[in-house]
Amino acid sequence: MIIYKSLIEKYKKYLTVSNKTPIISLNEGNTPLIFAKNLSEKLGFNGEVYLKFEGMNPTGSFKDRGMTMAVSKAIENGSKAIICASTGNTSASASAYAAKAQIRCIVLIPKGKIAVGKLSQAVMHGAEVLEIDGNFDDALYIVRELSNKYPLTLVNSINPYRIEGQKTAAYEICENLGQAPDYQFMPVGNAGNITAYWKGYKDYNKMESSKYYLPKMMGFQASGAAPIVEGHIIKKPETIATAIRIGNPTSWKTAEEVRDDSKGVIDKVTDEEILKAYKIVAATEGIFCEPASAVSIAGFIKYIKQDYFKNSNSIKVVCILTGHGLKDPDIAIAKATSIIKVKSNINEITKTIGF
Numbered sequence: 001m002i003i004y005k006s007l008i009e010k011y012k013k014y015l016t017v018s019n020k021t022p023i024i025s026l027n028e029g030n031t032p033l034i035f036a037k038n039l040s041e042k043l044g045f046n047g048e049v050y051l052k053f054e055g056m057n058p059t060g061s062f063k064d065r066g067m068t069m070a071v072s073k074a075i076e077n078g079s080k081a082i083i084c085a086s087t088g089n090t091s092a093s094a095s096a097y098a099a100k101a102q103i104r105c106i107v108l109i110p111k112g113k114i115a116v117g118k119l120s121q122a123v124m125h126g127a128e129v130l131e132i133d134g135n136f137d138d139a140l141y142i143v144r145e146l147s148n149k150y151p152l153t154l155v156n157s158i159n160p161y162r163i164e165g166q167k168t169a170a171y172e173i174c175e176n177l178g179q180a181p182d183y184q185f186m187p188v189g190n191a192g193n194i195t196a197y198w199k200g201y202k203d204y205n206k207m208e209s210s211k212y213y214l215p216k217m218m219g220f221q222a223s224g225a226a227p228i229v230e231g232h233i234i235k236k237p238e239t240i241a242t243a244i245r246i247g248n249p250t251s252w253k254t255a256e257e258v259r260d261d262s263k264g265v266i267d268k269v270t271d272e273e274i275l276k277a278y279k280i281v282a283a284t285e286g287i288f289c290e291p292a293s294a295v296s297i298a299g300f301i302k303y304i305k306q307d308y309f310k311n312s313n314s315i316k317v318v319c320i321l322t323g324h325g326l327k328d329p330d331i332a333i334a335k336a337t338s339i340i341k342v343k344s345n346i347n348e349i350t351k352t353i354g355f
């Protein structure tokens with residue numbers, strides 16, 4: 001019997017860990033790559049579309065892949081406390097891994113913009129949560145300063161171990177498909193994840209076999225928070241996709257390199273397009289992702305509409321669904337429901353449902 005333990009265990013040979021590294025794991029990784037036949041049909045796309053559902057990680061987002069590495073290395077290096085700025089998922093993940101490692105976790109969040117599911121995780125795992133009267137970029141500046149001055153390990157994606165852990169998602173896709181996809185669609189916030197995936201695909205080609213190829217990396221920002229697309233810092237980023245509500249991305253430069261090296265794009269989609277994609281993927285594939293994740297689908301739809309793929313017959317597309325929809329139920333209720341109010345009466349209900 002083979003029991004999956006952790007991505008560090010599985011991908012040891014690709015990661016900077018040794019036998020001395022204590023593995024702090026919640027069995028992250030090994031997430032499903034789901035063939036999305038209904039979605040392809042709905043969109044009129046003739047190629048193969050797959051959804052990498054990263055919401056199936058232990059705390060409900062891909063952040064766990066990076067956090068298992070960041071926290072394991074922090075413990076190896078004797079750290080007793082970690083710190084991060086977060087739009088939500090980083091804090092949810094950091095606090096869970098800190099709980100597992102039994103160390104302090106300090107979290108700075110922007111005022112009033114954290115999805116309730118994410119905040120409840122940080123609180124339950126015992127993080128020390130500080131809400132600042134500023135945005136994510138302000139919070140990140142402060143935690144960078146604090147981690148430079150005090151014995152606090154920064155676990156935002158500036159931490160190189162985060163990127164290292166996150167690149168394992170690309171290995172899994174190569175294993176599942178037997179090759180890299182032709183195109184990978186994904187959201188871009190701080191741009192750590194697009195950096196990580198590209199690294200992963202390049203690694204796999206080098207270490208395993210060049211038969212895996214390299215995908216075109218298609219990254220998307222929300223139009224109210226699209227500094228890379230606009231070419232300048234956005235002072236007051238706004239979008240319903242709170243996980244990518246970032247005006248000054250940490251990995252801005254590398255995101256541009258990934259775009260150019262892979263012959264892909266960094267583009268933007270509107271909140272309206274995001275909400276539409278959010279509903280389509282839930283209704284066609286039975287997968288509930290958070291709004292920031294639906295950015296992948298929104299970008300894909302945008303490019304289908306632009307006739308970008310010309311002949312899509314033999315094309316393989318992977319859309320990364322970065323986080324679980326249950327993280328942000330308020331948006332679903334507010335933006336996507338059509339609840340019908342009826343009396344508790346069998347005749348009225350029978351009529352309403354059309355029998």
Ligand SMILES: *Cc1c(COP(=O)(O)O)cnc(C)c1O
Nearest residue numbers: 089189190191192193243322323
């Ligand atoms: C963090 C996050 C992103 C953005 O990833 P970056 O590495 O910051 O570009 C997208 N979606 C979700 C759900 C996230 O938690």
